[in-house]
Structure formats: structure tokens, C-alpha cells
Amino acid sequence: MATFRFGGLVTLGMAPAVAVSVFVGAVSPAAPIADFLSPLPGAVDPVTAFDPPDRRWAAGHRGIDLAATVLSPVQAPADATVLFAGQVGGKPVVSLDHGGGLRTTYEPVTATVDAGQVVAAGEVIGHLVAGHPGCPVEACLHWGARVASGGPSGDDDDYVNPLGLLADADRPIRLKPTQPGDGV
Template identity: 55%
Template sequence: MAVLSSGPSSQTSPADPVAPTDPVTRVGADEGGDKSAPRFGWPLPGSPTVVRAFHPPTFRYGPGHRGVDLAAVAGAPVLAAGAGTVAFAGTVAGHGVVSVDHPGGLRTTYEPVSPTVTIGDRVARGEWIGTVQPGHPGCPVTACLHWGVLRRSVRDPEQDRQYLDPLRLLATARVRLLPTDAPAGDTPTFTVTRTWGRPDLGTPGVLSRRRLPASCFGAVAPPWCAAGIPGTR
């Protein structure tokens, strides 16, 4: 099974901040239904900072950065960017990886994470699929989530495939990039603007089995547990 990997990079600093301009319907849109409805969102709570931008390789196995790195904190929940089926949940080269297949031949990958899902699980957009682990190579803050997107051909998914900029999946998101002079070890502040977990699970404030980790219910909850609704802390 092919698993998306961040791969080596020839870049050392993020590009200038550029908001995504392609609506999600241009990248793997569902056939039929509401074409204007966003299918994807951030894989971390709120609007995380991009600390390393997407730089596609010039040839298949060439250097580049096959995704984006998002500022996080160790133990923060990783959310499915869109609805789909878990294609991989395990370890690759010593790092935890989760990959989710979506309609239209898209596969999103998240690393390094400690998975909370297993292969074959169906997940909704915003559903908790793992927790961020430290140790991503080149991360300039306390922890980073590498988020990648691969578009695969239906006829030949292993040979005919293309890495995409994950920010193109976001219909109307404000993108923040870490300044190049930010000191190492800075901890990002999450500003959560939407409810967590499945968006269609009953009354707001009622948590489901994958919505939040147990640490959010302790005496001292991590700051990213607050989602702006009752019962999330």
C-alpha cells in the first residue's frame, strides 16, 4: 500500500503568505449535490499556522516538500480534513501515519501522529483520527503536523498520481505562515472557531467517542480543548 511521505526538501523557509484561491470544488469535487459546499477543512483545531509551505518535486522521486507543515503542540488532536475511509494507520520509518481515502481519487495523509483509528474505519470531516507527536524533521516549533494530499488515477492509482497543495482543499480559510525569524520552540495558540468531531452528531456540546482525547477531561485541560461550545473542556 502506497503511503504519502513528506520526502526530502530543498527549501529552507516558507513562501510569502498567500490565501488559497481555488475553491474545494475544483479539487476532487463530488459529482452531483451542492458544488459550493466545502468538503474539506483544517486537520487541526482552528486556523493553524503554516510553518513550511508546499513545494512539489520536479520529477517523481525528486527533492521537494510534498505537503504543508502546520504548527501544533504534542498531543493535540488531528482531525480528518474530509469524509472518507482510513486507508492506512500505522508506522512508517519510525513515525505514526494516518492516510484517508476520499471520493474523487484523493488521499490525505497526516504525520507524525498516534492513530486513534484503524484501516477501514469511515470518518467524517472533522472527526478525531489521532494525536500529534513531536519529532517531525525540520519543525521550527514544539511540534508540527505534516499534511499531504495525493490525487490518484482510478485506472492506475499506483503509477498515475500527483501531489497537490493541501491548502487548495480549503475553500475560504485564512492562511498564516510562521515568520522566518520566529524563535525555535514557539508554541502556537489555537483559536478554535467551530465545533469538534462529526458536524452532524446530535446536540452541540455532546461528545462522541472520537471527538476529544481523555486529557481534555482532566483537572487541567490543554488549551486546545476549548472549542467554544459547552461540554468541550
Template identity: 55%
Template structure:
């Protein structure tokens, strides 16, 4: 755990299935949801489930990245912000269902009002994300909201386990 920070300790390595270097053509468009970095990166810090909306904590996930790596739209949507906040490049995209994803720090390659599709580049990663582990070149902070409620963005890309009931034989 980082001294002076509340919430859960950072997740240093998330086991992910082996994937090709790039998604097969059309995969992202069919799925309509995808990782903002490809191939799927390790999560360096997870989402904090908070007891109330004003509690201190981490309202997104940090993903290990390389400086200059393309940041991809996680789903189809419209760019509502592409610019600088507190000296860092930020892109926010509105999606169906009242969802909004946010990516930072990056150098935006889109502008407010642009329509994007899942997997389309929206910027490139830059160094300078606070809390990025020293052994990682750069981190992308990926956030998700529905209205004013912050959600764990990993729910967009990690499949929920499927429960199957088996016949019961005596």
C-alpha cells in the first residue's frame, strides 16, 4: 500500500489470457468493448470500492503502458473532452447507456465532438502519471462513470464467470 493513501493496495499483476499482438480484424467492432491498450496490459493499481461518493480513493484503474503507446477507445462513442486538465492530457468519451470513459495522461489525437469506434486510437500515452510503479515506464489511468457514479472499468472488458448447472443424478 502507498503510504498516506487510503483504499486497497495496488494490484501489481493481473493474470490475463495470452492474446495476439493485435485483435483480429473486426473483433473490437463486434464486441463493442475493448481494452484501451493492446495487448491487454497488467493492472498496476485497481479500482477502490468506496463507502460513499465523497470518500477518498482510486476511482479508476492504472494500466502499465509504454510511452507513445496508442490509447484506444473502449467502446463506440463521442469525444466530449480532449485537452489538458492540471497539466495532463485527458480524453473523455460518452458511450451508450450513459457511460463515460476517461483516459489520462495522454497526448490526444481526437477533438471534442469526434465520433469514435471501439478500438480507434484517441491518443498516445505520455509519462507522468502519479502512483505509477518505478519499474513501469508509464501508466494509463482509465476511468468509467455512469452519471456521477464511478464504476470499475475492468467490468467493461473482463467477462463475468458463467455459471452452469449440471444435472443432479442420485
């Protein structure tokens, strides 16, 4: 694999027609860890819940899946620097650094941005494509978020529920069923 460095960017040539860029320079200033926009236009419609693993290496769902339509624009939910835009395991992925140790990831998203690019809240970073495994609707955006715990390798980062980043008015409301004796 060939590696090329251009300022703060490193480009990894993985095949003659495939290149991926990863930003390795400075990150954006610290951003608040609340009041984010939805990464999709319209109301947030979660179809698969956040289900972090009991142990870091175990199976789990380290984000949420939002229902959408194919080719929906995916937007930066807050100001950020693009950390990664390319393929991971055959899936198109975009990863953003919001400062303060907070990183978010979006898949399957065909990027319209490049690693190292600074994006503003609401700016389109790509378009949703079909093919997210387990998606019960036409297309799902997997939205993941993690907060750095301070370890040098990132292995100790904590995954957080991205819905907790949204402004209160934008969080979806889910009513729980009542049971006899709940006082309702």
C-alpha cells in the first residue's frame, strides 16, 4: 500500500482506482456536546436503537439507524473537521471531529467532502445510499458518536447515543406502553 503525505492529509493508495484520505492534522475548536442538528432533513426517525456492547470488543450496536430515502443529503450536525471520507469494509463512510474529543460517523454515505475539510453545521457532507445491513426501511443512516477518554490509541473511547447530542426540541419522543398498576 502506498502512502502519500500532503500537508495534514495522508492518502492511502489501496488499489489502482481507489484512494482514501485521512486527516491527521489539527482538529476544529471544541464544540458543545449538545444542540446538534439532525444529520438528515426533517424529523429524526430512529429505526434501530443504540445498544452498546457490555465489553468494548463484544457485539453491539454502537450508534443508531435513522430511516431515510436513498440519496437523502446527509449534513454535518455541528461544526467539524472531516477526519475520514472513503470506504471501510466496502461501505462508504464519513467521520467528523467536532472538537473536545467528540467524533461522529455516518454510513453508508457517499462523501461530497474530503478529509481535512472544515464543515459548518448543516453543510451537506454526502448522500445516503442503500445497503445498510438490517435496515427495515428503504434506506438507513447509521449515525455513531464517541467521546475520547484520553487514551493515545483511541481504544478507550466511549460510544454515546447520538440522540443525546440533539437539541431537546429535535429529539424524538417515544411513549412507552403502560402496564396495569402504572398509575395511569
